[in-house]
Amino acid sequence: MDISPLTLNRLGVYRRALRELERAEVPRVSSQELADRFHLSAAQIRKDLAHFGELGIRGVGYEVPKLTRRLSEILGLDRKHRMVVVGMGNLGSALASYLGFNTGSFYVVGAVDNDPTKVGRKIGDFTVHSTEELAQVVQETGAEVGVLTVPAEAAQENYDLLVQAGVKGVLNFAPVRIEAVPEVPLKQVDLRSQLEELAFFLTQK
Amino acid sequence: MDISPLTLNRLGVYRRALRELERAEVPRVSSQELADRFHLSAAQIRKDLAHFGELGIRGVGYEVPKLTRRLSEILGLDRKHRMVVVGMGNLGSALASYLGFNTGSFYVVGAVDNDPTKVGRKIGDFTVHSTEELAQVVQETGAEVGVLTVPAEAAQENYDLLVQAGVKGVLNFAPVRIEAVPEVPLKQVDLRSQLEELAFFLTQK
DNA sequence: AGATGTGAATGAGTTCACAGCT
DNA sequence: AGCTGTGAACTCATTCACATCT
Numbered sequence: 001m002d003i004s005p006l007t008l009n010r011l012g013v014y015r016r017a018l019r020e021l022e023r024a025e026v027p028r029v030s031s032q033e034l035a036d037r038f039h040l041s042a043a044q045i046r047k048d049l050a051h052f053g054e055l056g057i058r059g060v061g062y063e064v065p066k067l068t069r070r071l072s073e074i075l076g077l078d079r080k081h082r083m084v085v086v087g088m089g090n091l092g093s094a095l096a097s098y099l100g101f102n103t104g105s106f107y108v109v110g111a112v113d114n115d116p117t118k119v120g121r122k123i124g125d126f127t128v129h130s131t132e133e134l135a136q137v138v139q140e141t142g143a144e145v146g147v148l149t150v151p152a153e154a155a156q157e158n159y160d161l162l163v164q165a166g167v168k169g170v171l172n173f174a175p176v177r178i179e180a181v182p183e184v185p186l187k188q189v190d191l192r193s194q195l196e197e198l199a200f201f202l203t204q205k
Numbered sequence: 206m207d208i209s210p211l212t213l214n215r216l217g218v219y220r221r222a223l224r225e226l227e228r229a230e231v232p233r234v235s236s237q238e239l240a241d242r243f244h245l246s247a248a249q250i251r252k253d254l255a256h257f258g259e260l261g262i263r264g265v266g267y268e269v270p271k272l273t274r275r276l277s278e279i280l281g282l283d284r285k286h287r288m289v290v291v292g293m294g295n296l297g298s299a300l301a302s303y304l305g306f307n308t309g310s311f312y313v314v315g316a317v318d319n320d321p322t323k324v325g326r327k328i329g330d331f332t333v334h335s336t337e338e339l340a341q342v343v344q345e346t347g348a349e350v351g352v353l354t355v356p357a358e359a360a361q362e363n364y365d366l367l368v369q370a371g372v373k374g375v376l377n378f379a380p381v382r383i384e385a386v387p388e389v390p391l392k393q394v395d396l397r398s399q400l401e402e403l404a405f406f407l408t409q410k
Numbered sequence: 411a412g413a414t415g416t417g418a419a420t421g422a423g424t425t426c427a428c429a430g431c432t
Numbered sequence: 433a434g435c436t437g438t439g440a441a442c443t444c445a446t447t448c449a450c451a452t453c454t
Contacts, residue, residue: 001409005402006445012401013382030413038382042413043447050415058414058453075401076408094299106400144407145400169403171396177218177243185406187399191376194392195311195350196217196280197210198374201390202349203281204206211423235435247435248425255437263431263436 007048008075013038014045015071021064030061077105084143084167086158087150088113088121088128091173095149096123109141131158135165148172159186212253213280218243219250220276226269235266282310289348289372291363293318293326293333296378297354301328304352314346336363340370353377364391 017038021029035042049055049062052074056062072078085096088111099108111123114131121128129137137143146162148155148170155174162170163184170186172178175193180186222243226234240247254260254267257279261267277283290301293316304313316328319336326333334342342348351367353360353375360379367375368389375391377383380398385391 003405004445008402008405009398012398015401032413041447043449044445046413046415047446054415054453056414059412060454061413074405076404076406077401081400081404081407090299090303094295094303098295098299104397104400105404145403168407171399171403185403187403189394189396189399191394192309193214193217194376194394195286195309196220196282197213198350198376198390198392199281199286199310200208200213200279201281202286202373209423237435246425248427249423251436252424252438259431259437261436264434265432266435 001051003051007051010040010044010048011071011075013040014048015068015075015077018064018068018071022068026064028061028063031056033061079105081106081145082109082141082143083107083145083147083171084109084134084137084141084162085111085147085149086113086131086134086162087148087154088115088118088123089149089151092147092149093123095147095173099147106145108147109143110137112137131161134161138162138165138167144168146170148174148178150174152176159184206256208256212256215245215249215253216276216280218245219253220273220280220282223269223273223276227273231269233266233268236261238266284310286311286350287314287346287348288312288350288352288376289314289339289342289346289367290316290352290354291318291336291339291367292353292355292359293320293323293328294354294356297352298328300352300354300378311350313352314348315342317342336366339366343367343370343372349373351375353379353383355379357381364389 017034031042031045034040034045055067055070083099083106085092085108096108096111099106110126110129112129112131112134113119118128119130144167146167148158150158152174155172155176156178159170159178159180163181168184170184171189172186173189175190178186222239236247236250239245239250260272260275288304288311290297290313301313301316304311315331315334317334317336317339318324323333324335349372351372353363355363357379360377360381361383364375364383364385368386373389375389376394377391378394380395383391
């Protein structure tokens with residue numbers, strides 16, 4: 001299935017909006033209502049959804065619970081995803097607990113660090129292992145996603161290790177561009193570039 | 206100055222690339238060389254830079270240190286930016302230390318939380334204050350940027366408080382869309398949507 | 411009657427290709 | 433001679449508007 005990153009991102013937005021309506025027990029919604037309530041575009045909602053077949057009912061709209069489930073399926077959020085955190089510095093540790101509390105589809109099942117003083121430490125309900133044991137940790141826990149919270153200069157090398165260890169996707173917090181292989185997609189959480197863009201506006205006025 | 210978010214984002218990329226060249230003491234670079242070395246587009250580099258006047262020398266290229274400085278100026282990264290962190294939970298505390306270590310243009314000068322058990326705690330070289338004192342903290346520290354690391358449901362209300370307190374921009378880590386006023390631009394660091402997009406690819410194969 | 415799904419029109423962003431400068 | 437700066441061509445994305453279906 002070929003689907004633009006922009007559309008993909010919006011599907012997540014729609015899903016969140018729909019979940020909110022679902023909690024409010026709204027049974028049906030038209031693209032127009034959805035657009036009005038969440039500052040979206042009705043035409044775009046319809047076009048985005050049309051990629052996945054006829055999801056709505058003409059003359060009526062979309063059934064909220066049904067569409068929510070379908071979007072979760074499409075996005076792969078209808079099942080749990082196990083993550084392993086690489087790099088247990090400040091950010092890594094925080095993230096490990098933060099993501100641990102998360103009730104969403106993602107949860108942390110393991111962590112590694114190459115600093116021997118950190119190995120063996122217990123965070124939540126898993127123990128920090130040595131980076132050498134990464135492949136083993138991935139295998140034993142069945143982790144699909146690697147979370148990179150190592151310093152910038154170690155990011156590429158640890159991405160490569162995660163690929164070798166067999167994860168299927170990587171979320172990178174290190175502020176560097178990583179050379180990714182197509183089989184293991186990489187997503188960037190870019191604190192730094194967001195701050196830089198803010199800085200631009202700070203100086204504007 | 207009107208400049209698209211996409212261009213703005215790329216300016217940051219160019220700046221990073223140029224800083225790398227600067228460290229390597231490369232005196233001049235052509236858009237083509239820059240593009241080849243950092244997987245960019247030469248035409249796009251030229252077009253992006255052309256927004257800000259004639260920054261290069263025809264027949265020669267761009268002077269690395271000069272262009273780096275100019276980009277820093279444009280992005281507002283030639284001066285320090287003080288930040289105040291709102292919400293000292295797991296993520297907030299981690300971020301406060303993490304950003305504290307950061308040698309970039311941004312540094313944390315204060316923090317608030319509405320949990321009385323957290324108030325008074327010392328993190329790095331500042332103390333956690335009560336959210337009621339936010340305006341005072343912003344004023345005393347001269348913070349320009351608010352960092353929101355509160356739970357989703359409290360994000361909007363704390364954004365509003367930051368606006369009242371007088372910050373000029375907000376970086377939000379809470380996984381919700383905030384209604385922002387144009388005078389106080391908002392940037393999102395969206396862990397969740399990045400994970401969701403990863404999830405899509407995990408299911409693809 | 412009313413909202414979806416969709417080709418057609420418009421708009422935004424990127425790439426091409428070359429005139430113009432050093 | 434060579435690389436920038438830039439209009440023109442093109443590609444990708446969004447919006448419009450309406451035929452189609454319930």
